[in-house]
Amino acid sequence: MSTPSSLEDLIGALRCLPGVGPKSAQRMAYHLLQRDKQGAMHLSRSLDHAVNTVKHCSKCNNFSEAEVCSMCSSSRRETNLLCVVEMPADLLMMEQAQCYRGMYFVLMGRLSPLDGVGASELPLARLQRRAQELSCEVILATNFTVEG
């Protein structure tokens, strides 16, 4: 009765974020409307912009705004090595270590049947095609877990 429908809707929408339950969503909505309307508008615009511009690089599958990302189109990378990582964050970590100059392939996930991610949900066919294209050595840099 006393919660406006647009506020109810916002609380529901915030639950699409991983790890955010009903209580956190309510707290976030109150915070944004009460103390940070500018932040909320910025978030709204950023979401809209990112969803419409970010796609996947056709070569390494990483997030990219262009058809081929800057790393794959760089001429200064060694093309005889292909490192397979789970997430873009893993790629960033490898790059920060500055010990690898080859190419990457980002799986964007890992085998996890419990979450409904099977082999068909991962871009394994594209990984195979990319490896054949480069005819290179493939390094698996997935996590040391059963899924990895």
Next chain:
Amino acid sequence: MSTPSSLEDLIGALRCLPGVGPKSAQRMAYHLLQRDKQGAMHLSRSLDHAVNTVKHCSKCNNFSEAEVCSMCSSSRRETNLLCVVEMPADLLMMEQAQCYRGMYFVLMGRLSPLDGVGASELPLARLQRRAQELSCEVILATNFTVEG
């Protein structure tokens, strides 16, 4: 180098949410772009809509889309009691208990000098005006803390 600017921007924007640090923001952004673009668009629209339509009821200070919220304009509430609560969630809890039929005033916060919320940040003058208007009994239902 390898993170698109619109993705960087989204990760930064997500940090306006309370309790979300750099790691969580990155995880949320990846999740939305990889698995839930629809949810992200819905969130974007909900934020925009809520920021532009939700304001405060001129009588009880609760979130409302109208100038006066449905509870304050209801003729079935007792106007000789005014219950002061901290947040809209507290009001909802009182209503669920179904033992109070009077009016409310929502402070939208509590005295908390450490977070920069002093007496001047709370709508105490409006509370006083409202209490005089109703010339009623005021019940403090703030939390049993130093701030309350």
